[in-house]
Amino acid sequence: MKRLSGIAASQGVAIGPAFVYRPEPLAFNEQIIQNPRTEINRLIEAIEAVQGMLVALEAHTQEAIGEAEAKIFEVHRMFLADPAFADEIKAIIQEEQLNAEAAVDRVSNELMAQFSAIDDEYFRQRAVDIKDIAQRLIRQLLGLEETTLASLKNPSVIIAHDLTPSDTASLNREMALGLCTEIGSNTSHTAILARSLGIPAVVGAGKLELSSGTMVIIDGQSGELIIEPDAQTLAEYRTRQQARQRMRSLEIAQAQTPAVTLDGHQIEVVANIGSVADAEYAIQMGAEGVGLLRTEFLFLQGDTLPSEDEQYQIYRAIADVFQRMPLIVRTLDVGGDKDLPSIDIAKEQNPMLGQRAIRLCLARPEIFQTQLRAILRAGHERNVKIMFPLIGSEEELHQALYQLEQAKANLRARNLPHAENLDVGIMIEVPSAAVLADVMAPHVDFFSIGTNDLAQYTLAVDRTNETVAHLADPLHPAVIRLIHQVIQAAHRQDKWVGLCGEMAGNPQAVPLLLGLGLDEFSMAAVSIPSVKALLRTISKTQAQEIAQRCLELPNLQRVREFLDNP
Amino acid sequence: MVETTITIKHEVGLHARPAAVFAKTAQSFEANITVKNVTRDTQPVNAKSVINLFKIAVSQGHSIHLTANGSDEDDALAALVGLIEDNFGETQ
Numbered sequence: 247m248k249r250l251s252g253i254a255a256s257q258g259v260a261i262g263p264a265f266v267y268r269p270e271p272l273a274f275n276e277q278i279i280q281n282p283r284t285e286i287n288r289l290i291e292a293i294e295a296v297q298g299m300l301v302a303l304e305a306h307t308q309e310a311i312g313e314a315e316a317k318i319f320e321v322h323r324m325f326l327a328d329p330a331f332a333d334e335i336k337a338i339i340q341e342e343q344l345n346a347e348a349a350v351d352r353v354s355n356e357l358m359a360q361f362s363a364i365d366d367e368y369f370r371q372r373a374v375d376i377k378d379i380a381q382r383l384i385r386q387l388l389g390l391e392e393t394t395l396a397s398l399k400n401p402s403v404i405i406a407h408d409l410t411p412s413d414t415a416s417l418n419r420e421m422a423l424g425l426c427t428e429i430g431s432n433t434s435h436t437a438i439l440a441r442s443l444g445i446p447a448v449v450g451a452g453k454l455e456l457s458s459g460t461m462v463i464i465d466g467q468s469g470e471l472i473i474e475p476d477a478q479t480l481a482e483y484r485t486r487q488q489a490r491q492r493m494r495s496l497e498i499a500q501a502q503t504p505a506v507t508l509d510g511h512q513i514e515v516v517a518n519i520g521s522v523a524d525a526e527y528a529i530q531m532g533a534e535g536v537g538l539l540r541t542e543f544l545f546l547q548g549d550t551l552p553s554e555d556e557q558y559q560i561y562r563a564i565a566d567v568f569q570r571m572p573l574i575v576r577t578l579d580v581g582g583d584k585d586l587p588s589i590d591i592a593k594e595q596n597p598m599l600g601q602r603a604i605r606l607c608l609a610r611p612e613i614f615q616t617q618l619r620a621i622l623r624a625g626h627e628r629n630v631k632i633m634f635p636l637i638g639s640e641e642e643l644h645q646a647l648y649q650l651e652q653a654k655a656n657l658r659a660r661n662l663p664h665a666e667n668l669d670v671g672i673m674i675e676v677p678s679a680a681v682l683a684d685v686m687a688p689h690v691d692f693f694s695i696g697t698n699d700l701a702q703y704t705l706a707v708d709r710t711n712e713t714v715a716h717l718a719d720p721l722h723p724a725v726i727r728l729i730h731q732v733i734q735a736a737h738r739q740d741k742w743v744g745l746c747g748e749m750a751g752n753p754q755a756v757p758l759l760l761g762l763g764l765d766e767f768s769m770a771a772v773s774i775p776s777v778k779a780l781l782r783t784i785s786k787t788q789a790q791e792i793a794q795r796c797l798e799l800p801n802l803q804r805v806r807e808f809l810d811n812p
Numbered sequence: 813m814v815e816t817t818i819t820i821k822h823e824v825g826l827h828a829r830p831a832a833v834f835a836k837t838a839q840s841f842e843a844n845i846t847v848k849n850v851t852r853d854t855q856p857v858n859a860k861s862v863i864n865l866f867k868i869a870v871s872q873g874h875s876i877h878l879t880a881n882g883s884d885e886d887d888a889l890a891a892l893v894g895l896i897e898d899n900f901g902e903t904q
Contacts, residue, residue, distance in 0.1 A: 321828055324835075330863040360867055368827055369869040376863075550827040612823075 247476045252426070252451030254469030255437035259487040260424025260446040261480070264473075265402035266458045267395060267413070272384050276348040282340045289335060289346040292386040293326055299382070300326070303396060322379050331357070331379075347387050354380030367590060398422070403462050405454050409436045419443055424464035426471045428454050431715045441748070444772035497775035501532025505781035507760070507789075513781050514766040515774055516572070518746055522560065525567040528771040532778060535571035537694060537768020538633070538746040539564060541617065542580055551589070551613065557620035565628040572629045574671065574694065574744075574768075575621050577646075578613065579603045579635040589613065598708060603636035608645050618653035625665030632668055633694055638676035640685055647689065673746075675699035680728040683735035693736050694768065697747025701725050720749045721809070722802045726758070730797060733763045744768050751777055754809045757784050761793025813881040814889050817850060818896055825871035830900040835862045837891055843882025845892070850875040859892070 279285045304319040325331055331353065338349040354376050361373040395404065395413055398421040406413070407428045417439075425440050430449035440447035446466035456462070456473055463472040463483050472479060505513045516537035517528035528536065544552045544560060552560075565573045581591055581602025589610070594600035607614035621632050634646045650670065657664040674680050675696035683693065697720040702709045704725055707718040719725075729745070736743045744766030749755045751769030756777055759767065767777060792812050799805050822830050838845045838859040846856035847865065851874040857864035859878070870876060880888040895901075 317828070321832075324832055324862050328861050328863045329858065330861040330867075357863065357867075364867075364869045366869050366871060368824070369866055372866050550824045550829055 247479060248473040250451050250454070250471045250473070252448040252469050252471060253430070253432055253437075254466055255430070255432055255449040256425075256440035256445060256447035257466045258424075258444070258446035258464075259466065259483055259490060260403050260464040261483055261487060262401055262403050262423040262462070264405045264456055264458055264460045264462045265398055266454075266456065267404055267406040267409075272381060272388065272390070274347040274351075274384065274388060275345075277345040278343050279339075279345050280343075282343055285339050285346050286336050288387065289332075289339065289349075292346070292383055293332060295386050296379070296382050297323055297326060299386075318375070321375055322382075325375060325379050326383070347384050350380055350383050350387070395422070402458075403464055405456065405462070409439070419445075424466070425449075426451055426454065426462075426464055428452060442770045442772065444770075494775070497779045498531070501530075501775040501778060503532075503778075504534070505778040507781055508783070508785040509787055511786045513760065514744075515778050515781070516574075516744075516766060516768045517771040517774060518768050519564070519771065522563055522567070524771065525564045528774070529567060531771040531774040533568075533571075533771055533774055535568055535629075536564070536573045537744050537766055539573060539575045541576060541578055545578060545580060545589075551616075554616045554620045554623075557617060558623045561621055561624035561630065562628070565624055565630050568629070570629055572631060574631045574633050575624075576633045576635055576673065577604070577617055577621075578607055581606045598702070604634050604642060604646055605636065608642070608649070611649060614649055615653055615656070618650055619657055619664075622650075622653055622657055622664040622668065623662055625668040626663040628665075630665060630668055631671060631691070633671045633673060635673045635696070636676060636699070637672040637674075637686070638678045640682065640689075643672060643686060643689055673699075674732050675703070677704050677728065680704075680732050683732040684738070687736050687739040687741050690741065692742045692744065693732060694744040694746050694766075695729055695732060697725065697729070697745060697749040700728065700747070704728060719802055720747060721755060721758075721805050723796070723799055723805055726762075726796050726805070729759070729764075730762050730793070737763060742766065753777070753780055754806075756780050757789045757792050757812070758796055758809060759793075760784065760786060761789030761791065813879055814885045815877065815879040816889060816893060817875055817877045818893055819875050820870055820872060820896060822896075822899055823872055825869075825874065826865050831862050831865045833900050834892065834895060835860055835865060837895055838888070841880070841882070841884050841888035841891070843880045843885040843888045845878065845880045845888055848877045850877050 300319045300323045304316045334353045335349045338344055338352060339346060357376045358373040361376065362370055364370050395417045398418055401421050401423050403424040403426065404422055405426050408430055409427060422445055424445055425436055425447040427436050427449045428451060430436050437447060437449050446464045448464050448466065448469050448471050451471050461474055463475050465472065475483070505515050507513065514534055516535040517533035518538040519525055519528055519536055520540040520543045544557060561575060581597060581600060601609060621630065624630050637643050637646065647670065654664065654666060669691040671690050671692035671694055672679065672686060673696045674683065674693050677700070679686060680700065698709065701720040701722065702718045705718055705722055707714050709715050709718045733743045742765040745759060745764055746768040750759065750767040751773030753776065760781065769777060795808060796805055799808060820826065826834060845859040847859040847868065848854055848856040849868040849870050852869060854868040856879065857868055859865065878889060878892060
């Protein structure tokens with residue numbers, strides 16, 4: 247038995263065989279073949295097999311992740327069928343009597359070189375797609391099994407150096423019991439994905455030397471990976487896992503009932519979502535609406551900027567899933583650590599402090615207007631609200647509101663049905679906005695506190711820098727005091743306040759936030775059943791005492807200790 | 813052979829969807845169709861290939877030169893020009 251310590255990235259216990267995911271470079275030789283006809287037939291068969299794989303992958307991705315990400319595979323299928331690809335390969339096999347693997351390799355390398363030389367980011371990026379399909383095709387020709395996570399046939403604990411978004415695109419939720427990576431922090435892609443899927447995960451565990459099939463345990467509480475556990479450890483964890491599962495099924499069974507505190511306050515619990523698929527899942531988990539619809543998925547994975555109609559259709563489809571429940575749509579939040587392939591974003595020295603989110607939208611009104619119009623149209627006779635990210639000053643808020651009026655005027659001129667009076671809110675994630683909450687409140691209908699960014703900016707910590715990321719903790723007393731001020735300022739002006747950072751789903755923070763007077767808790771759907779269950783076990787008066795005490799504590803450690811044992 | 817030069821108005825140029833629609837339309841004709849990016853002064857390429865269309869990297873505002881040669885050349889050119897003028901069937 248061996249225990250390795252990493253960062254506890256996603257709660258829960260996973261027990262099962264390891265699946266060691268290490269994609270290796272493909273090895274093959276260049277050969278002169280005797281019969282080009284047979285070789286071309288072999289190529290055609292491989293292309294057909296890969297086409298089939300891509301169709302399946304596209305359907306699976308659409309279901310599991312979303313339409314935009316699924317589109318990537320449609321482009322791949324187009325490439326595979328393209329005369330400039332397939333016919334070129336066949337010509338080389340025919341003329342030079344080269345084996346199919348080498349011919350595919352040569353044609354794809356030439357295409358990649360040509361794409362890479364184009365002075366336009368979008369077209370340059372297509373080299374990656376060529377590489378991807380060439381590798382798939384060569385793997386098929388060599389008769390190698392697919393190394394993607396989609397090929398995972400048995401429920402396993404995935405062990406990897408790190409997982410990229412394209413790895414996770416093929417991840418089969420049912421088969422992934424847990425995740426453990428060598429590198430990464432609480433905010434890396436793997437960690438965020440694991441939490442949103444509710445899969446126990448440990449990241450940053452250091453060098454992992456084990457082979458597939460080895461029995462492992464992931465402890466998402468302590469952040470440990472246990473390799474080849476002894477019988478006693480295994481039994482302990484099985485008991486813990488069973489208790490957890492029993493609790494979980496109870497919580498899910500009650501998820502559709504409202505969360506009412508012991509002293510009779512009903513608390514609104516809503517979901518953070520980022521795709522149409524998320525919407526359906528959120529409903530199942532008992533979401534009473536959406537506190538944050540991240541719209542970046544429409545922009546980040548697509549190959550082109552989504553048109554007004556495309557966006558409108560998707561917002562409308564999501565709103566219809568929630569019927570009369572509220573849907574808060576956050577306008578585009580890119581720049582900073584989130585790159586956008588379809589827009590040129592200048593490289594910045596300090597992107598988190600650069601032209602991101604609302605700043606980018608105000609600088610690029612054509613992108614902003616298209617989105618605002620789409621949201622306004624989706625809001626027609628639906629309970630849609632709009633929310634601006636990263637507002638830092640009153641001027642910025644006025645500019646954003648002016649843009650919204652412009653979008654309405656455009657829709658009026660075009661005679662398109664839209665919401666003329668939809669609710670408008672801002673995210674409170676820049677300390678200046680938190681301090682000036684009383685100045686902002688008269689111009690909006692609600693606030694939503696984004697604690698991930700609020701903590702990072704208040705504490706001057708880059709969340710993407712692994713050496714300091716752990717310091718960006720929203721339980722820091724400075725952040726708690728800001729949250730308190732924001733809620734007080736809003737309530738004085740009869741405005742409500744939500745919170746859509748990860749903090750809202752953290753059981754340790756829930757009583758504190760309730761006590762501070764938070765009106766709406768918005769979180770990853772997977773956390774909703776347990777947070778609702780927790781809210782039913784506490785009273786608001788009790789929570790207010792906890793909050794009062796936290797406001798008086800001098801440092802993060804004292805807050806943590808107190809909340810562990812209030 | 814028939815030919816024409818036209819400017820692409822689409823906000824992102826011949827990216828994925830527009831390029832796919834363009835190539836698919838071209839494929840529905842028997843005629844040989846070529847397209848050249850005049851703004852970038854590229855070689856003419858086969859318009860029935862998306863990869864080729866990507867290689868000549870057509871962005872918004874670029875002019876392209878189209879030729880069609882074959883029994884249905886007039887219809888082919890009219891269909892492709894119509895597609896560009898109609899902004900690939902998108903509003904805006």
